[in-house]
Amino acid sequence: xxxxxxxxxxxxxxxxxxxxxxxxxxxxxxxxxxxxxxxxxxxxxxxxxxxxxxxxxxxxxxxxxxxxxxxxxxxxxxxxxxxxxxxxxxxxxxxxxxxxxxxxxxxxxxxxxxxxxxxxxxxxxxxxxxxxxxxxxxxxxxxxxxxxxxxxxxxxxxxxxxxxxxxxxxxxxxxxxxxxxxxxxxxxxxxxxxxxxxxxxxxxxxxxxxxxxxxxxxxxxxxxxxxxxxxxxxxxxxxxxxxxxxxxxxxxxxxxxxxxxxxxxxxxxxxxxxxxxxxxxxxxxxxxxxxxxxxxxxxxxxxxxxxxxxxxxxxxxxxxxxxxxxxxxxxxxxxxxxxxxxxxxxxxxxxxxxxxxxxxxxxxxxxxxxxxxxxxxxxxxxxxxxxxxxxxxxxxxxxxxxxxxx
Numbered sequence: 001x002x003x004x005x006x007x008x009x010x011x012x013x014x015x016x017x018x019x020x021x022x023x024x025x026x027x028x029x030x031x032x033x034x035x036x037x038x039x040x041x042x043x044x045x046x047x048x049x050x051x052x053x054x055x056x057x058x059x060x061x062x063x064x065x066x067x068x069x070x071x072x073x074x075x076x077x078x079x080x081x082x083x084x085x086x087x088x089x090x091x092x093x094x095x096x097x098x099x100x101x102x103x104x105x106x107x108x109x110x111x112x113x114x115x116x117x118x119x120x121x122x123x124x125x126x127x128x129x130x131x132x133x134x135x136x137x138x139x140x141x142x143x144x145x146x147x148x149x150x151x152x153x154x155x156x157x158x159x160x161x162x163x164x165x166x167x168x169x170x171x172x173x174x175x176x177x178x179x180x181x182x183x184x185x186x187x188x189x190x191x192x193x194x195x196x197x198x199x200x201x202x203x204x205x206x207x208x209x210x211x212x213x214x215x216x217x218x219x220x221x222x223x224x225x226x227x228x229x230x231x232x233x234x235x236x237x238x239x240x241x242x243x244x245x246x247x248x249x250x251x252x253x254x255x256x257x258x259x260x261x262x263x264x265x266x267x268x269x270x271x272x273x274x275x276x277x278x279x280x281x282x283x284x285x286x287x288x289x290x291x292x293x294x295x296x297x298x299x300x301x302x303x304x305x306x307x308x309x310x311x312x313x314x315x316x317x318x319x320x321x322x323x324x325x326x327x328x329x330x331x332x333x334x335x336x337x338x339x340x341x342x343x344x345x346x347x348x349x350x351x352x353x354x355x356x357x358x359x360x361x362x363x364x365x366x367x368x369x370x371x372x373x374x375x376x377x378x379x380x381x382x383x384x385x386x387x388x389x390x391x392x393x394x395x396x397x398x399x400x401x402x403x404x405x406x
């Protein structure tokens with residue numbers, strides 16, 4: 001992901017509680033939970049090997065990773081977005097851009113939501129287009145937490161685990177502004193945020209998605225609760241690792257109550273440094289959280305590798321996926337800096353089950369075919385990553401078109 005200088009200002013690239021934690025659903029059987037941590041070398045596996053992901057048989061192990069594109073005018077998905085996602089249906093799995101679960105989770109202008117009837121109808125246009133071409137698509141559910149500004153939220157302050165401002169700036173309706181200090185959520189308000197995720201999952205089901213991915217990465221609200229640099233609470237949601245993991249597990253429990261466990265994934269980024277993120281003991285914190293996720297039998301865990309900025313910022317865990325492969329017993333998707341050869345390599349080593357690609361899918365809607373033929377790749381245009389219109393969005397050429405015009 002070469003977007004990072006710009007992304008500092010935008011995005012990478014989105015009741016009693018003890019009963020929730022003490023009575024998790026049992027693990028599912030099947031391939032999604034076969035890994036026993038022994039990490040065997042699987043020399044016959046590559047990016048083009050099919051895989052069972054929950055109830056779905058994917059034709060390959062290439063996922064399109066979530067990428068914020070900011071084409072949802074007034075936060076409503078549209079026909080241009082339907083074209084964009086439908087162009088990329090040869091991915092084994094498409095995961096959408098980060099999608100707001102409530103109006104107060106708005107982090108960026110023109111990012112989509114999933115909390116209104118109009119938005120559900122807009123996403124239905126997208127899922128219909130993808131399904132008509134035989135694709136599979138999960139919606140990424142997202143709450144920005146402190147990564148927002150009152151000018152985006154009708155004058156209300158962003159909410160977060162603690163009243164700590166993130167470093168950096170945001171583009172807002174009043175221009176580029178410094179991050180505001182958020183309002184710390186009261187304990188009684190936290191179930192309301194959990195319910196927003198549950199309702200978002202319900203709306204995603206109504207919109208025709210095949211599943212959902214929880215955005216637990218890149219310094220947004222789930223990540224903010226999990227890491228101790230952003231969570232200074234003294235109630236049952238702060239302090240110990242168990243308490244800081246509570247919000248994540250409650251959200252997972254709520255969303256799986258809608259979808260079942262094997263059509264829900266989650267993305268985490270243990271080495272991400274964007275928005276001032278960090279933890280005093282990330283290996284232990286994320287190790288605890290990931291081990292706790294084993295009880296659910298989720299469709300997958302999606303892990304982000306550090307990028308150059310993360311590596312330059314401080315001593316972060318690198319690589320991430322092989323370390324947590326020893327802990328997580330289900331299907332692992334890895335993301336960050338992969339090409340064809342690197343993707344095949346990590347699959348053959350048994351360190352991951354799928355590889356997600358960002359910019360490569362952005363610029364090459366037929367990426368699997370290009371990898372299969374060892375064909376040249378379109379170069380992504382960073383100037384058009386964000387904003388309105390089809391330029392740099394739906395106008396990247398397919399291989400067959402290039403061949404006839406070259």
